Every structure is written in structure tokens, then in C-alpha cells.
Amino acid sequence: MSILLTGGAGYIGSTVASILKEEGEEVVILDNLKRSKKEHLPTGIKFYEGDIDNISLLEKIYAEENIDAVMHFAAFIEVGESVLEPYKYYENNFSKTIKFFNYFIDKGVKKIIFSSTAAVYGEPQYIPIDEDHIKNPTNPYGMSKLFVEKFLESVDRSSDVRHVALRYFNASGAYGNFGENHNPETHIIPIILEVALGLRDKIFINGDDYNTKDGTCVRDYIHVYDIAIAHLLAYRYLSKSKESLKVNLGSGEGYSILDIIESCRKITGAEIPAEIRERREGDPSTLIASSKIAEDVLGWRREYKTVDAIIESAWKFHKAKFENNK
Ligand SMILES: NC(=O)c1ccc[n+]([C@@H]2O[C@H](COP(=O)([O-])OP(=O)(O)OC[C@H]3O[C@@H](n4cnc5c(N)ncnc54)[C@H](O)[C@@H]3O)[C@@H](O)[C@H]2O)c1
Structure with missing residues (x-):
């Protein structure tokens, strides 16, 4: 039986696929490579290239594989x-997704x-945000x-179809060869590390007048390895729970x-x-999670407990990528 x-060629999907293996x-992977590259795919995992709403491709996958579960990162x-x-977001993330699930x-x-994602909550009414918090997204994503x-x-x-929706806060860090490789990159840690490597002149901070301790946005960073383990636990949970x-x-x-x-200055020097x-536009001031359900129901425990440890893993990945591209 396969997942x-x-x-699976993207940042989180490739890491999760590799750890599940x-x-x-x-595991088998479906990706249209619109936002990633073939070389980011984990080795030794069967890959189907195409779109999640390509029904003839889904027919082929269904005929060739014994699919037990779907994990949908695309x-x-x-x-x-x-x-x-x-429109692009409602089409890709919603319309195509429900067509894919429905198949x-x-x-x-x-x-x-x-x-x-944490983006389902919008501007927080209280912190930490638990799963019952009102959902009022501030952006189409x-x-x-x-x-x-x-x-x-x-x-x-x-x-009798059951799901686990995992609402990640800021996915970050790297696991060996798997790290953030978005193009264009808009996430804060890889951008700062690109400045450290001399690939960008400076980091732009989007606003310093938020209602936070220093006026800049506050986020909750979670390592991609810990996200991967949560997927494994979610899959096992669905195998026994109703x-x-x-x-x-x-x-x-x-x-x-x-x-x-x-922290990036300290780690990179x-x-x-x-x-x-x-x-x-669309950025809430503060997003911090309560992960009590993940811990109590899935038995999830984080391996990466500090933001420094997360950034160190990302720094190793970005330095190696920089050296390889020279
Ligand atoms: N990165 C984060 O901090 C974060 C936080 C919360 C939630 N998420 C969610 O996690 C998932 C993965 O994020 P990521 O950072 O790895 O993104 P990513 O852009 O690195 O990967 C997404 C992958 O999906 C593929 N894809 C997109 N549309 C597709 C389609 N229609 N058909 C087939 N393939 C398609 C892309 O080619 C890419 O390889 C997304 O659903 C995202 O919303 C990410």
C-alpha cells in the first residue's frame, strides 16, 4: 500500500517523502514541477510528472499503484x-484540490x-492560537x-473518509540535502541567509509598526523534520482512528x-x-501556535527545540548549495 x-518536489513535500521512506x-510522488525542479526530488521514489487535476494521469497512477492514502502538499x-x-490561488489551491481529492x-x-496553514486564523484574538480559534484569513492564500x-x-x-489537516506555522530549517529552495524565495530565513552569503545586499523588513515587542511581525518557526514526523504520526493515526x-x-x-x-548574524558571523x-498587505502581526493536540493525540514531540538549531540546519544547507553552485 502506498501513500x-x-x-513532492517542493520544500516540505520532498523532505516528508524522504523521511517517510x-x-x-x-510513497509515490505527483508534482507538475511548476514551482520546483526535478533535481529536488528524493531519490528512489517513483515520480509522476503532471498536474493534480490531470484526470488521465490520476487514472494511470490509480491503475499502477495501490494507493492507501493521499498527502496533499501541492x-x-x-x-x-x-x-x-x-484567482490563481483559489484555482490551484481550492478548485484543483477538490477535483483531485474527489477522484x-x-x-x-x-x-x-x-x-x-496558520494563515487560516488571520489576526489572532488570543495567543497561543489553538485549533478552535476563529478562522478569519487575511489573504486569499x-x-x-x-x-x-x-x-x-x-x-x-x-x-467514512477521514482527514488530518495539519496547520503548519513557519516551516523552516533543512534536513540534509532537503532545504528551502523556493523560486522566488519570499521566506525570511533563506532570504537572510542569502544576504549572509552575499547573494543579496540586505534584508527588507516589511513594517516595524506592528503591536509586538519591537514592532516587527512575530512568528512561530517549526523545523521541517518535525513537520515530517507529524505526517507519519497523522498517517498512523488515520490507520486506527475514526x-x-x-x-x-x-x-x-x-x-x-x-x-x-x-540569530542569523550570530550563527553566520x-x-x-x-x-x-x-x-x-495580508500579514497578521503575531502567529504563535498551541500544539497541544499534536502532542496529546498524535504523540508528537519536537526534535528541534530552538530557533538557533533550526537556523543552523538551514545555514549548513544554504552554504553547501552556494559552494555547489560556484
Ligand atoms: N512553507 C511553509 O512555511 C508552509 C507553511 C504552512 C503551510 N505550507 C503548505 O505546505 C505545502 C508545501 O509547501 P512548500 O513550502 O513545500 O511549497 P513548495 O512551493 O516548495 O512546493 C509545492 C510543490 O507543489 C507543486 N505544485 C503546485 N501546484 C501544483 C499542481 N497543481 N499540480 C502538481 N504539483 C503542483 C510545485 O511544483 C511544488 O513542487 C503547501 O501546501 C503550503 O501551503 C507551507
Whole structure:
């Protein structure tokens, strides 16, 4: 029995696929490579190139593989782009996703693990954010993910198909050869490390007038390895449980952008010039998770407990990539 993992050439999907394989699970990958490259795929895992809404390709996968579960990572992920081009996000992240899920639900697949996000919550009403917190996304990216969660809840009510929606906070860090390689890169840690490597002149901070300790946005950073282990636990949970779950994945600790820059300066020894610019539309001020459900129900324990440990792993990855590209 195999897990069909979409988006497996991307940052998180490739890491998760690789770790699932190490843990003895059978995995096959589907990715259209629109936001990634073939060389980012983990080795030794069967790969189907194409779109999640390509029904003839899904027919082929279904005929060739014995699919037990789907883990759905494939999506567009840029908050700023989603504000500028909302249709693209509702189409890829919602319309195509429900078409894809529907295909496998019709074929009898009962287990769905969905990559959701902290962006479903919007501006927090209290901290830490638990799973019952009101969902009021401040951007189309978060809304497109919330729509999928609503679809999965409807499927849950009308059938015996169960899901775990994992709401990641800021996925970060690297696991060996698997690290953040987005193009264009909009995530804070890889951008700062590119400044440290001399690939960019400075880091731009989007606003310093938020209601936080130093005015910059506060986020909860979670290592991609810990996210991968949560997927394994979610898959095992669905193999024995009859209830769907919504699960936050975070550390419970918040770091401001200035904290992250300071940590990167300490780890890299580089100066890392920074400049404040306007706020970016759609950014909540603070996102910090309560991950109690992940711990209590899935038995999840984080391996990477400090932001320094996360940044050190990312730094190793980015330095190696830089050396290889020379
Ligand atoms: N990176 C984060 O901090 C973060 C936080 C919360 C949630 N997530 C979610 O995790 C998932 C993975 O994020 P990531 O950072 O690895 O992104 P990524 O861009 O690195 O990977 C996404 C992959 O999906 C593929 N893809 C996109 N649309 C597709 C389609 N229609 N058909 C087939 N393949 C398609 C892309 O080619 C890419 O390889 C996403 O669903 C994202 O919303 C990410």
C-alpha cells in the first residue's frame, strides 16, 4: 500500500517523502514541477510528472499503484502573490484540490492528510492560537486553504473518509540535502541567509509598526523534520482512528523578525544589513501556535527545540548549495 504525495518536489513535500521512506513507508510522488525542479526530488521514489487535476494521469497512477492514502502538499504558497492574483490561488489551491481529492474519494481512498496553514486564523484574538480559534484569513492564500478544510469537513460528515489537516506555522530549517529552495524565495530565513552569503545586499523588513515587542511581525518557526514526523504520526493515526482532526504544528514560541536576523548574524558571523519598508498587505502581526493536540493525540514531540538549531540546519544547507553552485 502506498501513500500518494503531491508536491513532492517542493520544500516540505520532498523532505516528508524522504523521511517517510526512511521510516519504511511506500510513497509515490505527483508534482507538475511548476514551482520546483526535478533535481529536488528524493531519490528512489517513483515520480509522476503532471498536474493534480490531470484526470488521465490520476487514472494511470490509480491503475499502477495501490494507493492507501493521499498527502496533499501541492499548492501555491506566497501570501503576497495571493493578494495580487487571487484567482490563481483559489484555482490551484481550492478548485484543483477538490477535483483531485474527489477522484481518489470516488476510488475508495479513505485517508487524507492535508497541508494547511496558520494563515487560516488571520489576526489572532488570543495567543497561543489553538485549533478552535476563529478562522478569519487575511489573504486569499489562507482562505483557499480554509475552503479545502471546509470541503474535507463536509466529506467527513457524508462518508467514512477521514482527514488530518495539519496547520503548519513557519516551516523552516533543512534536513540534509532537503532545504528551502523556493523560486522566488519570499521566506525570511533563506532570504537572510542569502544576504549572509552575499547573494543579496540586505534584508527588507516589511513594517516595524506592528503591536509586538519591537514592532516587527512575530512568528512561530517549526523545523521541517518535525513537520515530517507529524505526517507519519497523522498517517498512523488515520490507520486506527475514526475521527478527523485539525492539528496545529508549531513550537509555542514567537520570534520577531529582528530576533531572527540577530540569530542569523550570530550563527553566520555575517553583518546582514537590514532596512525597514512598508507593511505587506495580508500579514497578521503575531502567529504563535498551541500544539497541544499534536502532542496529546498524535504523540508528537519536537526534535528541534530552538530557533538557533533550526537556523543552523538551514545555514549548513544554504552554504553547501552556494559552494555547489560556484
Ligand atoms: N512553507 C511553509 O512555511 C508552509 C507553511 C504552512 C503551510 N505550507 C503548505 O505546505 C505545502 C508545501 O509547501 P512548500 O513550502 O513545500 O511549497 P513548495 O512551493 O516548495 O512546493 C509545492 C510543490 O507543489 C507543486 N505544485 C503546485 N501546484 C501544483 C499542481 N497543481 N499540480 C502538481 N504539483 C503542483 C510545485 O511544483 C511544488 O513542487 C503547501 O501546501 C503550503 O501551503 C507551507
